[in-house]
Amino acid sequence: MANGTPEIQYYEHELNIRRVIEQSDLQGLDQALIICDLSSLERKLRLWQKLLPRIKPHYAVKCNDNPVLVKFLADLGAGFDCASKNELKLVLGFGVSPERIIFAHPCRPASHLKYAKEQEVVNGTVDNEFEVYKLSQHFPNSNLIVRFKSEAKKALCPLGEKYGCDAEADAPALMILSKALGLKVTGTSFHVGSGCSEMEAYDRAVEKAENIFRFGELIGHNMNLLDVGGGFPGIDDELFEEIAVAVNTSVQLRFPDERVKVIAEPGRFFVEAAYTLVCKIHAKREVRNENGRLEKLMYYLNDGIYGVFAAMFYYPEELTPVLYLDDVESRPKFKSVMWGPSCDALDKISDNWLLPNLNCGDLLGFRNMGAYTVPIASPFNGFDVPETRYFLAKRL
Incomplete structure (x- = not known):
């Protein structure tokens, strides 16, 4: 790192994680390592622009607020979804104009609203009458974006219990209240x-949005922004293409007027595939039964559920480790338990992997670790969060 700016290493064609490991002094590094492929973000943006050309992506900063990633997306021209004053500061600090930001948190502290007002970040979400009154007091010239509830029947992380008003009963009432207070719903x-x-799920939601637009226009609001939110997959491009078709079809059917600006709040979509976490086995234990037969092997890694694996609490997806060893497939497999480095007995990554007999110092890789990982990692028990190294494909 020079002058506080992280070094970016360049590669040709494709990033080879094993080669990076071999060229790095990882055996002497007790801290886990994140390998970040910035080019992955650029590829994702191109895919988005190809499949959803009308919808402007506003990256959800909460997903991964790494300043290097945020600046990279800012330089590519992405918009941003911020949820707090500090996220606003981060994004604005990279020269992003307020027009490229939506303050997408329906329940904001007054000091955060005052900061948004000072910085002229006028677009923000609201889903209850108390927040409307708060905006009337602290940010009356803001643009209110009414957030309503419309959940999928199949989703890893539903959000409707916490945020979003009823589209039929509450949304019209909020727009009437806003009108009475002289506020703009846009x-x-x-x-x-x-x-x-x-x-x-997308068509149901867009249909509700159309009805809200019509009511808002009926009572005199200038409705010009549709935000279709997030939920876009980060590693399944085929599923993303299906979602894009569904969203495009619904938006074009119900909002054919191009004067309506359409945005989205993708987070995982951009950053999940950009991170590979490399962990080292720093301790090992054999568990045998009363006859002395090996029942399982237990390994202790230098990162765990209080670190980057914290995302397992929120999105319990099956992890598959990559072993950077030769002749892995030909070796006999044993039931293996993976522990994190802390003293907490809850710090267990997995207890059902079948792996060859590994040794202290061996390295394991975990792909697709860029979403909701580092921002919620902590140095619990005094163990450092992983170091991050950055890579970018050479432009030929």
């Missing part, structure tokens, strides 16, 4: 839930 938003795999 659009509506929804979130079908993270990890959505139900295509029909």
